[in-house]
Amino acid sequence: MNILQTFLLAVALCLPAAALQARTLEAVRKDGTLLIATEGQYAPFNYFQGQQLTGFEVEVAELVARKMGLKPQWKTLGxxxxxTGLQQDRWDVVIASHAITDERARAVSFAAPHYCSGGTIVSLSPSLRSARDLAGKVVAVQTGTTYAAEVGRLPGVKAVKNFPGDADARNALASRRVDAMVTDRFVAKELLRKSPQAGFHVGDRVTTERIAAAVARGNTGLADAWSQALREALADGSYAQLSQKYFQEDVRCPARP
Structure with missing residues (x-):
């Protein structure tokens, strides 16, 4: 291969990456379909009932999409x-209980938060209730969540073990391979409701977080349109209906001063 051929090949290899960019709000509206990604393994927020994807975040996203005049199309993955897929422009929006953090905000742009929550202690012992009680204990968290770093900063924690999914962390706790797990407080609430005989105990909340959908960094037009549609849902009572359906309480974030 001569120098010219090498140069042309290098240019050709670069073209797909250069041409790939996040769809703007105008492009999404023209297409009429909003491509949304979620995990699908995080009840009650996003999960499968048989072959049907459902959950609080799924219904919120579909409500928001309708108010934007768009048809939602779903992708599910770990x-x-x-x-990462959002940064590669493989979908338009991610909604999967991502807490807004400075680190994430350097990589993606967040819409307005659609609920507030926090990491909560779950164990098989009623004595493990507070952050102080985790001293000397092994604590399970889901990989990629903010809980790993937060739990790692708690004084005296013996070890933090990461698991691919929340269910994996829960199974490790049930089999006593770890002493406790930290998961979302609503996930913990749902766990007690669905498995009252499993012996799980819910302790204190050790973090407080604002949860929001994300778009590609700098795609502010799409983020703003999503946020506006969410505000409409908050105002007209449709969000409140979903919140009561899944949690029997209003889970929206309080207004900031």
Missing amino acids: FDALL
């Missing part, structure tokens, strides 16, 4: 790959 939590740890969702924001």
Whole structure:
């Protein structure tokens, strides 16, 4: 291969990456379809009932999409790959219980938060209730969540073990391979409701987080349109109906001063 051929090949290999960019709001509206990615393994927020994807975040996203005049189209994959795929412009929006953090905000742009929550201790012992009680204990978290770093900063924690999914962390706790797990407080609430005989105990919340959908960094037109549609849902009562359906309480974030 001569120098010219090598140069042309290099240019050809670069073209797909250069041409690939996030779809703007105008492009999405022209197409009429909003491509949304989620995990599908995180009840009650996003999960499958048989072959049907459902959950609080799924219904919120579909409500928001309708208010934007768009048809939602779903993709499901592992939590740890969702924001990476967003950065690669493989979908338009990710909604999968991502807490807004400074680190994530350097990689993606967040819409307005659609609920507030936090990491909560779950164990098989009623004595493990507070962050102080985790001293000397092995604690399970899901890979890619903010809980790994937060739990790692708690004084005296013996080890933090990462698992691919929340269910994997829960199974490790049930089989006593770890002493406790930290998961979303609503996930913990749902766990007690669905498995009252499993012996799980829910302790204190150790983090407080604002949860939001994300778009590609700088795609502010799409983020703003999503946020506006969400505000409409908050105002007209349709969000409140979903919140009551899944949690029997209003889970929206309080207004900031």
